[in-house]
Amino acid sequence: MRLLIDPEEPWIGAAPQAPESPTVETQVESENMIVDLILRPGLVPLMQTADNRGERELMLRFLEGLASYLTAAGARAPTNQRIQQIIDETAPLGLKKMVMLLNIGKNPRLDPRDLPRYSPVRPSLIDQALDEVGEFLRIEKKLQVGAIPEQNWNQVLNEVAEYCFRRLEALVASLSPYRLLEFVIAHAESVCRESAYTRLTLATQLRCFGGTDVAMRTSKKMTELSHSALASRFLVEYVAACPPKGLRPVSFNTYDELRVLAYHLINYAMLSDSVRFGLERPQISVLPSGRLGMDGTSWRSALESHSQTYALDQISIAADRFKRHWHIPKPNAPPNELALKMDIATKAEFGQSLTNLICLMRIAVEQGLASGEAVTTMPLSEFINLVAEELACERKEAAKWIDFLSLSPRDGFWNPPHGYVQADLYPWRYGRKVSYYRRPFILRERGGQVEIVWGHRHVADAQSYLIDQCFSGRLRPTSDAMKSLSSELRHSQGEDFNNAVADWFSRQDALNVKPRVKRIGANRELQHHLGDIDVLVGDPRRLRVLVVECKDLSLARTPFEMAHELAELFDGANGKKSIIEKHEARTLWIKKNIGDVVEFLGGDPKRRWSVVPLIAVDEPLVAPHLRQSPIPVLSLEEIKRKWPRLK
Numbered sequence: 001m002r003l004l005i006d007p008e009e010p011w012i013g014a015a016p017q018a019p020e021s022p023t024v025e026t027q028v029e030s031e032n033m034i035v036d037l038i039l040r041p042g043l044v045p046l047m048q049t050a051d052n053r054g055e056r057e058l059m060l061r062f063l064e065g066l067a068s069y070l071t072a073a074g075a076r077a078p079t080n081q082r083i084q085q086i087i088d089e090t091a092p093l094g095l096k097k098m099v100m101l102l103n104i105g106k107n108p109r110l111d112p113r114d115l116p117r118y119s120p121v122r123p124s125l126i127d128q129a130l131d132e133v134g135e136f137l138r139i140e141k142k143l144q145v146g147a148i149p150e151q152n153w154n155q156v157l158n159e160v161a162e163y164c165f166r167r168l169e170a171l172v173a174s175l176s177p178y179r180l181l182e183f184v185i186a187h188a189e190s191v192c193r194e195s196a197y198t199r200l201t202l203a204t205q206l207r208c209f210g211g212t213d214v215a216m217r218t219s220k221k222m223t224e225l226s227h228s229a230l231a232s233r234f235l236v237e238y239v240a241a242c243p244p245k246g247l248r249p250v251s252f253n254t255y256d257e258l259r260v261l262a263y264h265l266i267n268y269a270m271l272s273d274s275v276r277f278g279l280e281r282p283q284i285s286v287l288p289s290g291r292l293g294m295d296g297t298s299w300r301s302a303l304e305s306h307s308q309t310y311a312l313d314q315i316s317i318a319a320d321r322f323k324r325h326w327h328i329p330k331p332n333a334p335p336n337e338l339a340l341k342m343d344i345a346t347k348a349e350f351g352q353s354l355t356n357l358i359c360l361m362r363i364a365v366e367q368g369l370a371s372g373e374a375v376t377t378m379p380l381s382e383f384i385n386l387v388a389e390e391l392a393c394e395r396k397e398a399a400k401w402i403d404f405l406s407l408s409p410r411d412g413f414w415n416p417p418h419g420y421v422q423a424d425l426y427p428w429r430y431g432r433k434v435s436y437y438r439r440p441f442i443l444r445e446r447g448g449q450v451e452i453v454w455g456h457r458h459v460a461d462a463q464s465y466l467i468d469q470c471f472s473g474r475l476r477p478t479s480d481a482m483k484s485l486s487s488e489l490r491h492s493q494g495e496d497f498n499n500a501v502a503d504w505f506s507r508q509d510a511l512n513v514k515p516r517v518k519r520i521g522a523n524r525e526l527q528h529h530l531g532d533i534d535v536l537v538g539d540p541r542r543l544r545v546l547v548v549e550c551k552d553l554s555l556a557r558t559p560f561e562m563a564h565e566l567a568e569l570f571d572g573a574n575g576k577k578s579i580i581e582k583h584e585a586r587t588l589w590i591k592k593n594i595g596d597v598v599e600f601l602g603g604d605p606k607r608r609w610s611v612v613p614l615i616a617v618d619e620p621l622v623a624p625h626l627r628q629s630p631i632p633v634l635s636l637e638e639i640k641r642k643w644p645r646l647k
């Protein structure tokens with residue numbers, strides 16, 4: 001089979017094809033046993049969809065050509081009706097799709113051009129670094145084989161992290177600055193593209209190949225990409241802050257060594273935080289092999305268990321997310337009231353509006369796409385002029401916005417810029433104000449002029465990240481205007497999530513669902529003392545009442561955030577009861593008043609009903625994997641998967 005394209009036909013930017021336009025023409029060379037499929041522009045609309053209708057068309061024409069070959073050879077051939085049946089059985093219309101025809105202008109993170117091939121952090125180098133850590137502890141720190149006292153755990157872990165940083169620092173210092181920044185940015189771009197591609201193809205891979213180990217493979221790939229992304233972004237941050245003056249040209253092997261050191265630095269620092277915040281009590285010792293050993297790492301086990309649950313959630317929503325890649329937004333949509341309020345709040349928080357920052361990043365993405373290169377470099381003055389012209393603003397305003405989104409050299413990596421603290425530099429913390437995510441442009445001086453350098457895939461990623469941080473209410477604001485809006489957004493999102501949970505239960509058969517229950521009958525104890533019940537569900541088939549608390553919580557990804565999540569969920573803080581404690585009180589009240597509750601839900605109070613408490617969250621939390629919860633804490637996607645077997 002050969003696929004042929006006529007180079008004279010207008011494939012790009014052509015006028016829309018009429019419905020009857022040919023899509024694929026078939027020619028058969030019986031003598032040479034060749035079926036030629038001549039692709040026409042009419043095929044493009046069929047391929048640019050979130051389903052496999054284009055591929056079905058290709059296979060239909062191929063099988064028709066094959067049938068004509070068989071007929072000419074005097075053999076029995078399937079009828080057109082049988083061919084259509086074969087295609088419908090093997091590749092029904094839907095997500096069984098392997099060819100993606102996308103406009104990278106609308107999906108810049110998927111741009112494959114001019115990138116080094118993606119490769120994860122190599123396990124062999126990780127092992128080699130572990131041996132070197134053991135040697136450091138034995139020789140420099142004089143540690144003997146055996147257990148390390150608990151009071152020294154944090155000190156040892158911090159010393160190992162510091163050792164990895166010093167190694168990385170010395171290795172970078174030995175390198176030549178020539179194209180080093182472009183090199184580390186290009187590799188970070190490769191990780192960004194691989195991550196976007198993995199998420200894009202998850203739904204279609206599931207439909208094409210399936211298998212019981214999909215969740216495990218997905219979890220493993222997401223963890224691998226997360227580690228690679230953290231290490232590669234940190235290397236960009238480090239080289240931007242501390243450009244070297246050495247002579248040694250960078251190589252792939254050197255870069256791999258740097259990534260492993262960055263990986264261990266972040267990993268040991270996170271482990272140190274997990275001990276510090278009480279998430280982890282590993283038995284740390286120097287093993288006979290010389291390596292640093294850690295037994296009973298509950299934090300890591302919790303992360304692995306959580307990552308599998310998270311992967312299952314990603315699989316559940318993959319199909320809906322896949323369709324968004326072909327969604328065409330309405331052009332020139334006027335800003336809504338929330339966008340205007342956000343611009344006012346971000347002006348107070350950042351000194352510039354979110355709209356201007358997003359437009360600035362859009363200009364950079366367009367420049368990168370137009371160049372076709374992995375990394376874009378431009379004189380800063382030229383970029384300022386471009387932004388000022390595109391956004392119709394003063395040059396000094398454009399320069400201020402660019403500076404807000406830029407990393408630049410400083411006197412030592414751990415010396416934060418004016419107005420920031422050292423914690424803003426920690427690569428093992430998320431949501432940092434001085435990070436490559438928050439500042440996707442790099443400023444450097446070369447040849448007597450200041451240049452600005454960026455990778456357009458990462459800028460597109462940072463654009464989405466900034467929007468999500470602002471509109472999710474997770475920004476950790478400092479200005480009164482942003483604090484007020486963030487509180488309003490969290491409340492609104494909580495209401496939306498509450499509605500989503502109630503709506504899902506309402507769509508299930510034979511359930512009686514009551515959202516936001518303030519009182520039941522004449523009893524006002526809920527209203528006055530226990531708080532509303534977010535969703536109350538009567539399930540007459542199984543004679544049970546589900547008492548659902550809905551929480552739209554931020555996903556905790558670091559030990560610092562997980563400690564806060566544990567306190568909020570299980571322990572309470574600042575004199576406030578925990579989420580679990582408050583929901584247990586509501587559940588107990590429901591049990592004591594079960595007759596009134598069942599009658600309120602339209603059930604038969606004479607029968608024996610059970611009460612099932614449940615906490616629904618928008619994303620899987622790590623906390624329930626760290627500590628046994630007396631009440632199930634499940635994401636909405638987990639509830640869907642486990643229904644109706646919830647206990």
